[in-house]
Amino acid sequence: MTATSSPIVPRTAGPSAPVIVIASAAVLAAAIAMQVVRDRIYPTRERETERILYVRSGETASRLTLDFDALAADVYWIRAIQHYGGDRLFAARTRKYELLYPLLDLTTTLDPYFTIAYRFGAIFLSEPAPGGPGRPDQAIQLLQKGLVAQPHKWQYVHDIAFVHYWHLRDFKTAAEWFQRAGDEPNAPNWLKPLAAGILTAGNDRASARLLWTQIRDSDQEWLRKMAVRSLQQLDALDLIDQLQAVVAKFPPASGTPFSWVDLWKRGILRGIPLDPAGTPFDLDPATGQVSIAKASPLWPMPSLGS
Numbered sequence: 001m002t003a004t005s006s007p008i009v010p011r012t013a014g015p016s017a018p019v020i021v022i023a024s025a026a027v028l029a030a031a032i033a034m035q036v037v038r039d040r041i042y043p044t045r046e047r048e049t050e051r052i053l054y055v056r057s058g059e060t061a062s063r064l065t066l067d068f069d070a071l072a073a074d075v076y077w078i079r080a081i082q083h084y085g086g087d088r089l090f091a092a093r094t095r096k097y098e099l100l101y102p103l104l105d106l107t108t109t110l111d112p113y114f115t116i117a118y119r120f121g122a123i124f125l126s127e128p129a130p131g132g133p134g135r136p137d138q139a140i141q142l143l144q145k146g147l148v149a150q151p152h153k154w155q156y157v158h159d160i161a162f163v164h165y166w167h168l169r170d171f172k173t174a175a176e177w178f179q180r181a182g183d184e185p186n187a188p189n190w191l192k193p194l195a196a197g198i199l200t201a202g203n204d205r206a207s208a209r210l211l212w213t214q215i216r217d218s219d220q221e222w223l224r225k226m227a228v229r230s231l232q233q234l235d236a237l238d239l240i241d242q243l244q245a246v247v248a249k250f251p252p253a254s255g256t257p258f259s260w261v262d263l264w265k266r267g268i269l270r271g272i273p274l275d276p277a278g279t280p281f282d283l284d285p286a287t288g289q290v291s292i293a294k295a296s297p298l299w300p301m302p303s304l305g306s
Contacts, residue, residue, distance in 0.1 A: 073111035080104050080117070084124045088131060097133035100124060104142055112149035118142055122159050126167045136167040154184035158191065171202025179211065193226055200234065200302045209234050232276040233298050243273055243281060243290045257285035 080103035087096040104121040108114055122139035124132055140163055146156045161177030164170045175198040182191030192215055199208035209231065216227035250268050252258055260272040260283055272280045279296035283289070292299045 070111050073107050073114055073117070076103055076107040076110065077114065077117050080107060080121065080124075084132075096130075097135075100133060101135065101138045101142070105145075108142065108145060108149075112146075115146075115153075115155070118146040118156060119159055122163065126163050128167070136163045139163050139167075152184050154181045154187040154191070157181035157184060158187075161195075165198060171198050172204055172207070175199040175202065175204075175207070175211075189220065189223065193223065193230075196227075196230065197302065200230065205234050205237060229298065233301055235276045236292055236298055236301065239273070239275065240281070240290050240292075244288075247283070247288045247290060251288065258283055258288040259285060 080100060083099050083103060084097065087100075090096075100121075104117060104125070107117045107121075111117070122143050125142065126132065126134075126136040126139040128134040140160050143156045143160045143163075146153065150156070157177055158181040161174045161181060164177060165174035168174075175195045178191055178195035178198060181187055182189075182195060192211065196208050196211035196215060199205075199211060212227045212230045212234070215223055216231065218224055218227070246263070246268065247258060250263060250266065252262050256262065260269065260280070263269045264271055274280055275292055275296055275298055277297045279293050279298075282291045282293045284291070292301050
């Protein structure tokens with residue numbers, strides 16, 4: 001993530017342009033300084049009337065700022081941060097964060113390449129109450145707007161996936177976005193394994209197995225090894241389901257603990273079942289719960305989502 005705003009520069013012409021830029025920057029700095037002083041002097045309750053945006057259209061704001069879109073975007077970005085921080089600290093306020101998305105929308109309309117506004121703005125928007133507005137839908141909307149300006153920016157795709165995974169708990173959609181992020185140019189090679197891992201955690205084993213099979217054909221050895229182990233884990237999950245059904249169907253005699261030896265002696269199993277890595281499965285003697293042994297190369301297993 002870059003902390004710069006935009007590669008766009010003021011579209012001015014003539015020898016006076018640098019002077020205008022310097023003067024505008026000086027005025028902006030002075031205005032910010034005056035606002036800081038004013039915020040310290042005036043009570044918060046008297047500033048409630050300022051919680052209004054006189055311009056909500058990014059296109060209108062762009063026309064009003066003439067050739068200084070990037071500079072105006074910085075101003076709106078600063079105001080968005082102040083709005084978020086002020087509402088986060090002011091617990092007594094009933095209407096909170098209502099200007100956050102409009103401010104971020106204005107910022108990114110004025111400067112469509114303002115990476116930090118998209119990425120941090122999405123974090124602010126998706127933060128649950130009371131620390132944020134709890135609007136993952138607006139976070140995704142903002143990031144998708146960024147993708148319109150930069151369709152192959154994998155960071156935006158990754159962030160959309162994260163919102164689906166962490167805030168919406170939609171594992172399947174998250175995995176699809178992580179997969180898409182991994183397909184983008186210059187994307188890190190850990191994104192596709194992450195997509196497959198999330199599918200496994202979401203209990204979508206068929207989709208996860210398909211992705212891991214594709215990764216297993218990678219030209220990078222560490223990815224192949226990861227894929228082989230993950231495919232074995234998926235096989236182990238299937239075996240656990242089968243063994244759990246057998247244990248439930250043929251419980252031991254009353255007062256007798258669950259054990260593989262008991263099932264073998266009764267002719268239900270041909271021996272102690274092994275996981276795909278060759279290690280015996282664990283069987284809890286009290287509950288009959290089947291699991292991967294901690295001594296197995298497949299442990300720990302992926303946690304299953306609801």
